[in-house]
Amino acid sequence: MKTLLIAIGLVAATTLPALAAEPVKMVDTKMGKVMATEKGMTLYTFDKDAQGKSNCDKDCLKKWPAFHAVGKAKAEGEWSLVKDADGKQMWAYGGKPLYTFSGDKKSGDMNGDGFGNMWHVAK
Known part of the structure; x- marks a missing residue:
């Protein structure tokens, strides 16, 4: 019984932080499930971004604010951290920076979906 409790504790200790690491939530919309911030604001990807690199310059960031990482955010799984034009850490999913x-x-x-044929909701 003691071994079982230790095993459950180890699984919880290794699983729960991974679940807490996701910085977004999925919301149901007319377009299906899309990524959104904790406040429910839709997230987007930019076709001109390179894999793991934001190409949205400082003027672009005024209209398309980067989805910044807060605190001691850690990349995990499909989630990574890249730098925006201001040098701040922002989230990327599958290598695509999010805005x-x-x-x-x-x-x-x-x-913003379809804006300039370059911006798309993140799914």
């Missing part, structure tokens, strides 16, 4: 859109005013807005 919000200044034109989205409330939770659930997806006004």
Whole structure:
């Protein structure tokens, strides 16, 4: 019994931090499930980004704010950290940096999808 409890404790200790590491939540929309911040703001990818590198310059970041990592965020699995044009850490999923859109005013807005044929909701 003692061995079983230790094993359960080890599984919880190694599994729970991994679950807590995901910086986004998935929300149901008319386009299916999409990634959003904890506040429900839709996240986007940019076609001009390179794998693991943001190509959204400082002017671009005014309209498309980077989804910044906070605290001592750690990359894990499909999640990685890249630097934005200001040198701040931002989240990337599958190597694609993630952004919000200044034109989205409330939770659930997806006004940036398809913008300039280069911006897409993150799924």
